Amino acid sequence: MTLPTYKRWQQTSIINALKSRRVLILAGSRQCGKTTLAKEIASEDAIFRTLDDVTLLDAALSDPHGFVHHNDNLMIIDEVQKAPVLLQAVKQDVDTKQTPGRFLLTGSANIQSLPGVTESLAGRVRKIRLRPLALGEIAGKPPQFLENAFQGLFQIDDSMSANDDYSLKDQYLLKAIGGGYPEALRQESTRESRRWLMDYLGALMERDLQDIINIKRHDSMNKLIEVLAAWSGKFMDASAIGSGLSLSRPSIVSYINALEALYLVERVRPWLKTDYERVSKQDKLFMTDTGLMSAILRWRFEKVQLDGERNGKLIETLVFTQLAAQIDAQDEDYQLYHYRDREKREIDFVVENEDGDVLGIEVKAGSVVKMSSFKHLIWFRDNAMKENNFIGVVLYTGEHTLSFGDGLWAVPINSLWA
Structure with missing residues (x-):
């Protein structure tokens, strides 16, 4: 059986935002389609890492700066709210390399609301909300x-x-x-x-x-x-x-x-x-x-x-x-x-x-x-x-x-x- 696919309204906005912003947060509830949309937008050389993977999550928590280090291609970090410590590492990376489109972060929780989060990425980030299908x-x-x-x-x-x-x-x-x-x-x-x-x-x-x-x-x-x-x-x-x-x-x-x-x-x-x-x-x-x-x-x-x-x-x-x-x-x-x-x-x-x-x-x-x-x-x-x-x-x-x-x-x- 062929499953239906849907073009999301935010797709064009995300593509355009990645041309001008160093960091983009795609936020919305679990299972609303964030990961699917992120993968559809990403080019073949994009780096995709999901923190639903226990090994990747442990690596992110153990060495956040090493985890986010990469060349000039886009890095997608899925479910970033599981490792809020990555935000400080992302900030340091994009302050050093100020080219747009470095990170696409997806989050199933409002990251700024999480306990202990002090980094807002102000001036570096755009946040786009994805909802369940309209x-x-x-x-x-x-x-x-x-x-x-x-x-x-x-x-x-x-x-x-x-x-x-x-x-x-x-x-x-x-x-x-x-x-x-x-x-x-x-x-x-x-x-x-x-x-x-x-x-x-x-x-x-x-x-x-x-x-x-x-x-x-x-x-x-x-x-x-x-x-x-x-x-x-x-x-x-x-x-x-x-x-x-x-x-x-x-x-x-x-x-x-x-x-x-x-x-x-x-x-x-x-x-x-x-x-x-x-x-x-x-x-x-x-x-x-x-x-x-x-x-x-x-x-x-x-x-x-x-x-x-x-x-x-x-x-x-x-x-x-x-x-x-x-x-x-x-x-x-x-x-x-x-x-x-x-x-x-x-x-x-x-x-x-x-x-x-x-x-x-x-x-x-x-x-x-x-x-x-x-x-x-x-x-x-x-x-x-x-x-x-x-x-x-x-x-x-x-x-x-x-x-x-x-x-x-x-x-x-x-x-x-x-």
Whole structure:
């Protein structure tokens, strides 16, 4: 059987970065495709060393400067977080030999978050984030949603349409349950995919997590992960998250930080660029892969299809993963936020471009959009966006792209990857 291959959106950015930067860090969760992409980019004379190899890891820890010594070709060091001591050796090497493209480091944990790491490689390094596969990468489509949306242009995925078996909403749920880990997508059934995802999580908890934090209560950590999966899309509140768990608040915070360092959960910051005094300053918390989220919560399609709370949470998290992947793939600097104030006006996602223009996005799991669906977007436009351009979008599970006047649009969710 021929396994599917996917062209990653970051490939061109990595190639270009290696032409100008001495060190490139390709960061992202385990099994999201970093090693595969690094090997695809590397030329035949590149040196590849993975620290998953026990012998190579021991050599790196014993003689870091000898380990990184090489001529002018590219050296790829895979899973560099296993030997943070290499960062100082890399710094010394690239300070001596200042040609670009000397090192491509891949890491399944945020290296700067590891205990004892003091070397940042500031001024020498560029960091590129690789996520699990976006639906646009699976479909072979370029990441054009944000560029188009800021111009009020929207395309839709013509391959998606309601049929006798599945509504459009059903199809979004199925895509969300599948997630974006390449190996999970290659499994022959949903059951096998879910089993792979749980084995993957178990391996992270048993090995990778220990590199970041000393877990004394593994049972509580496992319960916390399940709570966080159910918390996806909600506001960060460590006390509420920890209720029912026999962990102190500081432990909850440190455990969540460790899971962030492994790229399993992520925060979306609040949009605060307003003189309105009653804006909330809480982050929102999201799982970074909807397939893993569904596996942790044991959500099968039949469980979420008719459960409004569950399918709403799953679809909002799906939209987050697609927006985050789009932003990471752009050369232009986009920032992702959310908005909430004390009058309970909320906007699920606020995307700001380099010019300060804003795209406000509300996510609706239903297939019907009314003018009332735009009330928070309209308030935001009229009160918070007095000087810059604003486009307000309701992403929904219907079929048609519809104007609701003055920069307001109802748009099918599949526009994210069309």
